[in-house]
Amino acid sequence: MTLVSVVLPTHNRAGVLERSLNSVLHQTHYELELIVIDDGSADHTHEIVQRIASVDSRVRYITQPNAGAPAARNRGVSVARGEYLAFQDSDDAWEPEFLERLLPFVVGQGATVAFASHRLVTSSRAVVVPxxxxxxxxxxxxxRNIASTQTVLMPRALAIDTPFDEGLQRFQDWELWLRMLRRDDIQFVHVHEPLVTLYRSADSISGGSAASRDRALHYILCKHRTVLQTDPIAMARLAARAYLRSFWWLKRVVARGGGDNGT
Structure with missing residues (x-):
């Protein structure tokens, strides 16, 4: 069978972690390794992971000083053994058939990223995206980002070639997809089934202040202007979301051209 490496970063989420771990270990595709990267947790995360690892040898537990979710994911990718790679977060859950349904779209298909629809659950509503x-x-x-990190399956080689940007606190997954869009050989395939549930709470990484959101969007706009300039609607949507101060500033960013390194 195909070995899939699942990378799960966690930081002080002991209260919800077991649900996420079990959703990976109870997959109908059994041939997997679950790499838990404990990113400097100060709660009883280690007790939960070590208890589960003691009865399931597929769990690998790695600890590191707190460096943020992108760095933790990159650490997991660097030690993964599987030919294919998926990501899970410590407060979310997969349906049991998640890996089984996505694998046929990536195995033997070259540089292909498959992603499933997901249910986004907040305190007030639940929606399916996309x-x-x-x-x-x-x-x-x-x-816009329609492929959250927890919904994708890809070749490990592709994840090594395009690591997460460790300088971003928000939208790391979307920034990664925009980087992949520069390569014509990378294909994205959507599996239109809600095979993942994302739970959004006040302390989720996708929460945070409006200021941190705006800084991240500003950074993405500048870094990926070459890709975004090919789609005026994409540029306009991102500019509006980032609360850019003036149309003059936007024109100046677009007019720079050249490389995609500035902020």
């Missing part, structure tokens, strides 16, 4: 099947995911991904 709600409709995406026949051309590359076009949609330029405009």
């Amino acid at each position: 709600a409709a099947h995406q026949s051309f995911p590359r076009a949609t991904l330029r405009r």
Whole structure:
């Protein structure tokens, strides 16, 4: 069978961690390793992981000083043994068939990223993202992120070639997809089934202040302007979301051209 490495970073989420771990270990595709990267937790995370690891040898537990989720994911990728790679977060859950349903779209298909729809659950509502099947995911991904980290399956080699940006506190997954969009050989395939549930609470990494969100969007706009300039709608949406101060400033960013290294 195909070995899949699942990388799960965690930091002080002992209260919800076991649900996430079990959703990985109870997959119908049994041939997997679960790499838990404990990113400097100060709660009883180690007790939970070590208890589960004592009865399931597929669990690998690695601790490190707190460095943030992108660095923890990159650490997991660097030690993964599987040919294919998936990510899970410590407060979310997969349906049992998640890996089984996505694997046929990536095995033997070269540089292909498959992603499933997900349920986004907050204290006030639950929605499916994306709600409709995406026949051309590359076009949609330029405009908005429809592929959360926990919903993807990809070749490990691709994850090594394109690591997470460790300087970003928000939108690390979308920034990664935008980087992949620069390569014509990378394909994205959408599996239109809600196979993942994302739970959003006040302390989720996707929460945080409006200021941190705006800084991250500003950074992404500048770093990926070459990709975004090919789609005026994508540029306009991102600029509006980042609360850019003036149309003049936006024109100046677009006019710079050249490389994608500045902020």
